[in-house]
Amino acid sequence: MTILITGGTGLVGSRLLRQFVDAGVDCRALVRPGKEVPAGATRVEGDLLDAATLQQAVEGVSAIVHLAAVFRTQNDDEIWRANLDGTKKLIAAVKAHAPQARFIMASTGLVYDANATHPGLEEDETHPTLAYPASKIAAEKELRESGLNWSILRLGFVYGDGDGHLASVPPIVARFKWHPAKTFSLIHQRDVAGAVELALTGAMDGQVVNICDDAPASLYEMARLVGSPIEASAEPLVDPWMGRMDGSKLRSFGFSPKVPTVYQASREGIL
Template identity: 55%
Template sequence: MTILLTGVTGLVGARLLPRLLAAGHNCRALVRRGKTITPGADTAEGDLFDPASLAPALASVTAVIHLAAVFRTQDEALIWKSNLDGTQNLIKAVEAHAPQARFIFASTSNIYDKDQPQPARETDAVAPNAAYPASKIAAEQVLRESRLNWSILRFPFVYGDGDGHLEMIPVHAPTAKWHPAMRMSTIHHRDIATAMAMALDGTFDGQIINIADDLPASMLELALLGGGHLDGLAEPLTCPWQLQVDTTLARSLGFRPTVRTVYQAEQEGLL
């Protein structure tokens, strides 16, 4: 199996690639000129905005893991160009040059409504307004309508391996208006790899899957684990299920997180 990965220089990709290599996979990283990656992986220079550059990268590829995305920026045009147009270009290239390849798309649980009446399920109707989740939903739809063998993994808040995400919670909480008692689904980088291994084996073919660990943690707890602080608040939660996902489907297909909670991650030195 030869896997083409996009987004390998990002926080998720830089941690996933070494785990795939350690598992014995033949990995090829799509990178722009001048980028460096984990030793042991092949590189293919290419750009998602340049469709012609993608064909050589897809030679003999049997699976594609598409991680590349733009998130925290005020440039909405760039978000849409990267997350939708870039994905469309890659899908078309795979259809043309590696049509039998399994296409695994990393999406986000941010697409779910904040006033959902229970932890979000894959079948819930969604219509996000913000550019990042809206562009991800649009890209999901393009993939679902393609001729490819696809799977879509919706990840919640990703943390661990010193990525700095927990440390940023006190920074983002005021702008996002996160109540300190609000609980959020999480997933450790190690279990991004757990889910990807199952997707590569075909377990999730043709399905949209929520991936998360066993226990959502409160914003207050997450901030403290990251070495930060959030002020307490006694006001009731107005959207108690915001940012929580239902993982019944993933579990029914055999997914079991190896890092079950953020507290396990703390105990094992995995933060």
């Protein structure tokens, strides 16, 4: 099996690529000029927005793990170009040059409506307003209607193995003026890899699946765990289900997280 990973130098992709290479998986990584990949991975220089570079990337692969995305910017046009237009071009390349390949795309739990009445379920209608989740929903639609063999993994708040993501909580709270009690479903980097491995078996073909651990945590708790406490508040929490996902469907495939809570990750020193 040869797997193409996009976003292989990003927060999630770099760790997934390293784990797969260490496990002996034949990995190909699409990277921009100047970016390197771990020894043992095949480097393919290109860009999702440059269709001419994608044929070499996808030819001969048995699966695509599409992780490339833009999130940490206030430039909405850049977000839409990368997350929707880039996905469209990748889908077109796969249809033309690797139509039998399994296409696994990472999406986000932020697609669920802020005013939901329960943790997000895969079958819920979604009407996100922010550019990042809205672009992801649009990209999901493109893949679902592509005719390819697809699966979509809606990831919770990804963290772990020194990725620094939890340390970003205080500035995120300041930027969006979020309540410290706002609670998110999380997923450790090692369990992201486990979920992708399961998807590669075909267990999730044609499915949208929430990827999250067993215990959501508040922004207040996350910040304290990394030694960067934020101000507490007793003000009422508006939209309490925003950021929360129901992981029952993932468990129905037999998945059990290796790192079930962020507190276990803290005890094991793998934040």
